[in-house]
Amino acid sequence: MRWTPDARGRLERAAFELFTEQGYQATTVPQITARAGLTTRTFFRYFADKREVVFAGDEIPVLARDAIEAAPAGLDPLDIVVHGLRRVADERFEGRHDEVGAVRRVVLAESSLRERDARKRADLTDAVREGFVDRGVDPTEAAVVAETAVMLFHLALEAWLTGPQGRRMADVVDEQLSVLRTLLDRHRAGS
Structure with a gap:
């Protein structure tokens, strides 16, 4: 497994691009990870769910x-x-x-x-x-x-x-x- 630089930042940017383009409800975690070029497993390493992208702990x-x-x-x-x-x-x-x-x-x-x-x-x-x-x-x-x-x-x-x-x-x-x-x-x- 390769280390991915700035994975959290990439996930956040991808999520907010999608939230802006299609709305929060319509955006899924797999869409976020695909946009960021990362896996869903990586997403869940940083965030419990997509709300946590917005509210950062x-x-x-x-x-x-x-x-x-x-x-x-x-x-x-x-x-x-x-x-x-x-x-x-x-x-x-x-x-x-x-x-x-x-x-x-x-x-x-x-x-x-x-x-x-x-x-x-x-x-x-x-x-x-x-x-x-x-x-x-x-x-x-x-x-x-x-x-x-x-x-x-x-x-x-x-x-x-x-x-x-x-x-x-x-x-x-x-x-x-x-x-x-x-x-x-x-x-x-x-x-």
Whole structure:
């Protein structure tokens, strides 16, 4: 048996080409592997099923918890969140606008994938909340910070994908944070 370079990447590219061309439901694993020039056995070495091509395991909640744990002591939870979101934006999204947009369109077009996406969001929220509770943050505050962090991330992602191309996603995170702060300031001023 020969080693195939970038088999996972080839499978992902083939899957998204097919999802885009014929839809998620109409695409089969044998079609994906044929397009990638690989075997079905190779596909199942990397992915449990075709949904996993879209959702790539549970690495994001683990990364979030690790980042929270590794943050210096004494930092404000919101500062940790903003730093983490900027880092994720630069490391995971920069230079991948078209690819991320294609994945997002596939998810939005398929109800079972939207449900899975919602579960992934909930898992990420739980991981962030637990990470802050483990740092000694009050559980209610940790829940608010977690919900806010995940909401901010998704608002930034949508704004980055639908806004003018060429913007850094980290800058869009800052823009969305500014909107949130303006709303909170307005609320405080009106109270």
